[in-house]
Amino acid sequence: MKFKTTLPYAGLFVLAIAAGIITGHFVFQSRHAPPRPQTTAVLLHDAKPLPTFDLTGTDGKPFTKQSLIGHWSFLYFGYTHCPDACPTTLSALDHMMAALTKLPGARKPTVYFISVDPKRDDPALLKNYALYFNPNFVGATGSLDALRALTGPLGADFSYTPASQEGSYSVNHSSFVVLVDKEGEEVAVFDPPLNPRRMSADYLSILNYYGETE
Amino acid sequence: MKRHGLLLLLMLAASLSLADAATGPSVRASTIWIRQAPPGVAVLAGYFTLQNLTDKPLTLTAVESRDFAAVEMHRSLVKDGVEEMEPVQRIVIPAQGSVEFKPGGYHLMMMQPKKNLFAGDMAEVMLTFSDGSQLAILAPVRHDPPQR
Numbered sequence: 001m002k003f004k005t006t007l008p009y010a011g012l013f014v015l016a017i018a019a020g021i022i023t024g025h026f027v028f029q030s031r032h033a034p035p036r037p038q039t040t041a042v043l044l045h046d047a048k049p050l051p052t053f054d055l056t057g058t059d060g061k062p063f064t065k066q067s068l069i070g071h072w073s074f075l076y077f078g079y080t081h082c083p084d085a086c087p088t089t090l091s092a093l094d095h096m097m098a099a100l101t102k103l104p105g106a107r108k109p110t111v112y113f114i115s116v117d118p119k120r121d122d123p124a125l126l127k128n129y130a131l132y133f134n135p136n137f138v139g140a141t142g143s144l145d146a147l148r149a150l151t152g153p154l155g156a157d158f159s160y161t162p163a164s165q166e167g168s169y170s171v172n173h174s175s176f177v178v179l180v181d182k183e184g185e186e187v188a189v190f191d192p193p194l195n196p197r198r199m200s201a202d203y204l205s206i207l208n209y210y211g212e213t214e
Numbered sequence: 215m216k217r218h219g220l221l222l223l224l225m226l227a228a229s230l231s232l233a234d235a236a237t238g239p240s241v242r243a244s245t246i247w248i249r250q251a252p253p254g255v256a257v258l259a260g261y262f263t264l265q266n267l268t269d270k271p272l273t274l275t276a277v278e279s280r281d282f283a284a285v286e287m288h289r290s291l292v293k294d295g296v297e298e299m300e301p302v303q304r305i306v307i308p309a310q311g312s313v314e315f316k317p318g319g320y321h322l323m324m325m326q327p328k329k330n331l332f333a334g335d336m337a338e339v340m341l342t343f344s345d346g347s348q349l350a351i352l353a354p355v356r357h358d359p360p361q362r
Contacts, residue, residue: 078297080252083259083324084290085297087249088317091358125254132252157296164286164301165325175297192292193318 037205039188040198047185053150055114055142058127063112063140065184072109072207073180074190077156079117079171080129085192086113089177090133095196097134100203106182107212109203115141116151116158117171154178154186179203181210234360238349240268241307243341247356248324249317250333258331260285260322260339260353261315266307273344274305274313281337283326290318299323304344317359333357 036043050065057063074093078086093111100109113130115121118141121129130139141147151158156174163170179188188206190199207213235244246262266272279285287302305320307313315321322339331337335355342348 080255081257083249083251083257084288084299084317084321087252087259128253129255155295161298165284170299172296172298174295175292176295191295192297 034209037202037209039202039205040195041179041188041190041202041206043188043206043209044186047181047183047187049183049185050180051149051153053142054146055140055150056123058123058130058139060123063138063142068180068184069182071106071182072203072212074109074111075114075154075178075180076112077114077116077151077158077173079115079173080121080125081117082171082173085173085175087133089175089192089194090130090137092194092196092199093137093177094134096194096199096203097136099197099200101136107207109179111137113137113139114147114150115139116147116173118142118144118147179206182212234354236349236351237267238347240272240345240347241265241341241343241349242267243349243351245314245360246339246351246353247360248322248331248337248353249359250331250355250357251327256326258282258324258327258355259317260324260337261317261359262351262353263312263314263316264307264341265312266309268345269309270345271309272307274307274341275303275344276342277322277339278342279324279337279339281328281331282324283328285325285339286323287320288323289320331355 050068052065055063057067076089076093078089090113097111111134115126121141126139126141130137156178158171158173160169160171175192177190177194178186179190181187187210234246235242242265243262244265248258248260251258264274277285277287287305288299289302290297290299302320305313313320333355336352337355339351339353340348341351
């Protein structure tokens with residue numbers, strides 16, 4: 001008898017808690033997580049921490065995961081003896097930056113061109129190459145093992161193919177540009193063909209999505 | 215006097231617009247340009263659009279330039295997210311159709327220029343087709359793609 005009277009109350013109690021959780025979930029979501037932006041970039045569902053790596057920048061300083069902390073970064077892997085894809089991508093990144101250079105502080109991104117052809121791309125050549133496209137672009141490279149420590153986890157594979165000219169070779173390299181947040185986490189990937197205007201718009205909406213306002 | 219100046223300006227504009235196009239008996243080339251290479255790099259990419267003016271398919275069989283040690287036809291392609299370049303020996307232009315050489319696709323790989331080439335310079339390129347015809351084009355070196 002007692003059991004019969006308390007059962008409906010217990011049921012109501014459970015329902016009320018469930019409703020509270022569901023309502024709370026939606027309120028929390030709408031207040032703290034804005035809807036995922038529609039971007040041409042592939043936005044990772046969860047930001048993925050970069051591995052630790054040890055390369056050398058064209059400024060002569062070590063280029064490590066620590067170098068990426070505190071600002072947002074675009075990473076592109078290529079090589080200087082690349083007549084078509086690399087200049088096309090770096091030129092697009094330069095045009096994208098034209099719309100972003102006035103951003104303050106940590107919102108202003110840095111573009112890194114990482115050569116996966118350390119045999120031919122010495123730091124001096126790499127530096128001039130990166131600066132040619134934009135005075136703020138930074139070049140970096142390192143040993144094959146050091147490069148693979150970064151490219152492997154990013155899925156940015158590279159390999160070498162002999163070219164028709166004696167002793168020459170071309171480099172197969174990832175075609176995408178990786179966006180890294182100021183904590184050193186991969187957040188999005190941009191695939192070619194790159195549209196500078198859409199890239200800068202995507203970048204701004206990703207910043208907002210990540211609550212990066214000032 | 216004023217009219218003279220205008221005429222001169224018109225002639226200049228006409229000659230400038232002609233610089234990035236060339237027409238032969240069977241092919242018209244347009245949107246011709248070479249991307250200026252960054253310092254220290256001796257490989258440049260050349261681009262153009264070829265329009266077959268005949269009613270038969272036409273094949274581009276050879277490309278030469280006396281301004282470079284070697285010129286090859288290449289194609290950039292992305293396989294599973296990896297950018298690759300493959301040499302191409304022949305390119306067929308469909309009857310009355312066209313083929314575009316453009317960034318991220320077909321391009322001329324122009325190696326070891328005989329002298330440094332900067333934006334505003336011109337390089338000569340000779341195209342040879344399967345019908346035996348040849349087309350000489352003057353390719354302007356540019357920093358950015360031409361606006362279309």
